[in-house]
Amino acid sequence: MANSSASRTTRRAFGSAFIFRNESKPDSERTLALILSLLKTRGVRTWVEEGRGAGDALRRAEVSIALGGDGTMLRVAREVAPRGIPLLGVNIGNLGFLAGTEASEIRRRLDAALAGRFVVEERWMLSTEIYRGGRRAFGPELALNECVIRCGDQARAITLSTRSGERFVADYFGDGLIVATPTGSTAYSLAASGPIVDPSLDVTLVAPICPHTLTQRPLILPAHLPLTIRLGRRRADEMPRVLVSLDGQTSRELKLGDEVRVRRAETPLRLLVPPGRSFFEVLRRKLKWGQ
Structure with missing residues (x-):
């Protein structure tokens, strides 16, 4: 059972990814195409969710990527947490409090993740x-x-x-x-x-x-x-x-x-976030805390 939500840095790049997305978001198709192109050129095997349900391919993925807003992150968390698969959120929604990456940062953040430069935060459920x-x-x-x-x-x-x-x-x-x-x-x-x-x-x-x-x-x-x-x-x-x-x-x-x-829950969500990201900085930026 998870004892806490302690963070740890990992140095292991991933070679396969499963992508979830909210198809109703206006930038869904464009963002998906960009991510698939970036991962393909870097030799990463990818699968994309079809309809609602991950299927057997999710079990073979080393990392999962969610394209959408906070609602998408919540839905995907229930899918990937029991399997121990890390989740990288890309915000193409409104608030995007849970996602660690904005759409404008995709290229830089994916390269950092592939090089192992990211942090895994364990969020208990x-x-x-x-x-x-x-x-x-x-x-x-x-x-x-x-x-x-x-x-x-x-x-x-x-x-x-x-x-x-x-x-x-x-x-x-x-x-x-x-x-x-x-x-x-x-x-x-x-x-x-x-x-x-x-x-x-x-x-x-x-x-x-x-x-x-x-x-x-x-x-x-x-x-x-x-x-x-x-x-x-x-x-x-x-x-x-x-x-x-x-x-x-x-x-x-x-x-x-x-x-x-x-x-x-026995298994926490393993959330991928940029190194050095501060919870309080997210509060200020997303919720205007203290302003």
């Missing part, structure tokens, strides 16, 4: 399961940013009883709850007044969504302890519609009494 009547009904499924438990199409609060390991934390009453990784601290959790957390830290964030109280605030908990969140109700006639969402891309509906179990 969440593993989520749903238990119903004591049996697993869903999962485990991965998320890089967060697991969100929230009310569905009803404008009413829900009750979520939460434990960290064997310790009772709180009964949350509000619109829902966010369980986030340090990587996800700059995403939905940030909008729910959660703290910004350095991605190298080994902690889990728990941020209530619109809690109906003046005293419940976001928490930082040890990542090695699993979280158990049980859907309850305050009145016998309450039948809330509640959803569990992972990285805002997959969702499942909960039933009364269901338990959502969230823990640190």
Whole structure:
């Protein structure tokens, strides 16, 4: 199991690459053609995702490349992390917080990566399961940013009883709850007044969504302890519609009494970033932090 998100520099160039892309982005075709041309002239074997799904070719790739925005990075992270394949993100989206390379830097960054001049940052991920009547009904499924438990199409609060390991934390009453990784601290959790957390830290964030109280605030908990969140109700006639969402891309509906179990995934995402890149510099450039 991953102990932390510590960085390390690697000196090994790669000879094969699997490329994911968001075809809806305007620059997708042009950027893909440029990358394929650059890798071909440098003798790198390549495969390109067709439709949605990597297929068997991903197992033969030494590195993966994602062309798109943060949504593409989140989707691809779930594919490559269990296989231990490093991921290089190329931003052709809007914010591009997770991608370490801008489209204008592709030639320089690929040459540096092929020469082994890049850093592998290990970003730990969440593993989520749903238990119903004591049996697993869903999962485990991965998320890089967060697991969100929230009310569905009803404008009413829900009750979520939460434990960290064997310790009772709180009964949350509000619109829902966010369980986030340090990587996800700059995403939905940030909008729910959660703290910004350095991605190298080994902690889990728990941020209530619109809690109906003046005293419940976001928490930082040890990542090695699993979280158990049980859907309850305050009145016998309450039948809330509640959803569990992972990285805002997959969702499942909960039933009364269901338990959502969230823990640190066994395999982290290996994210390729330029040497010397500072998390705080990214905050300033992408989120205008401190400005």
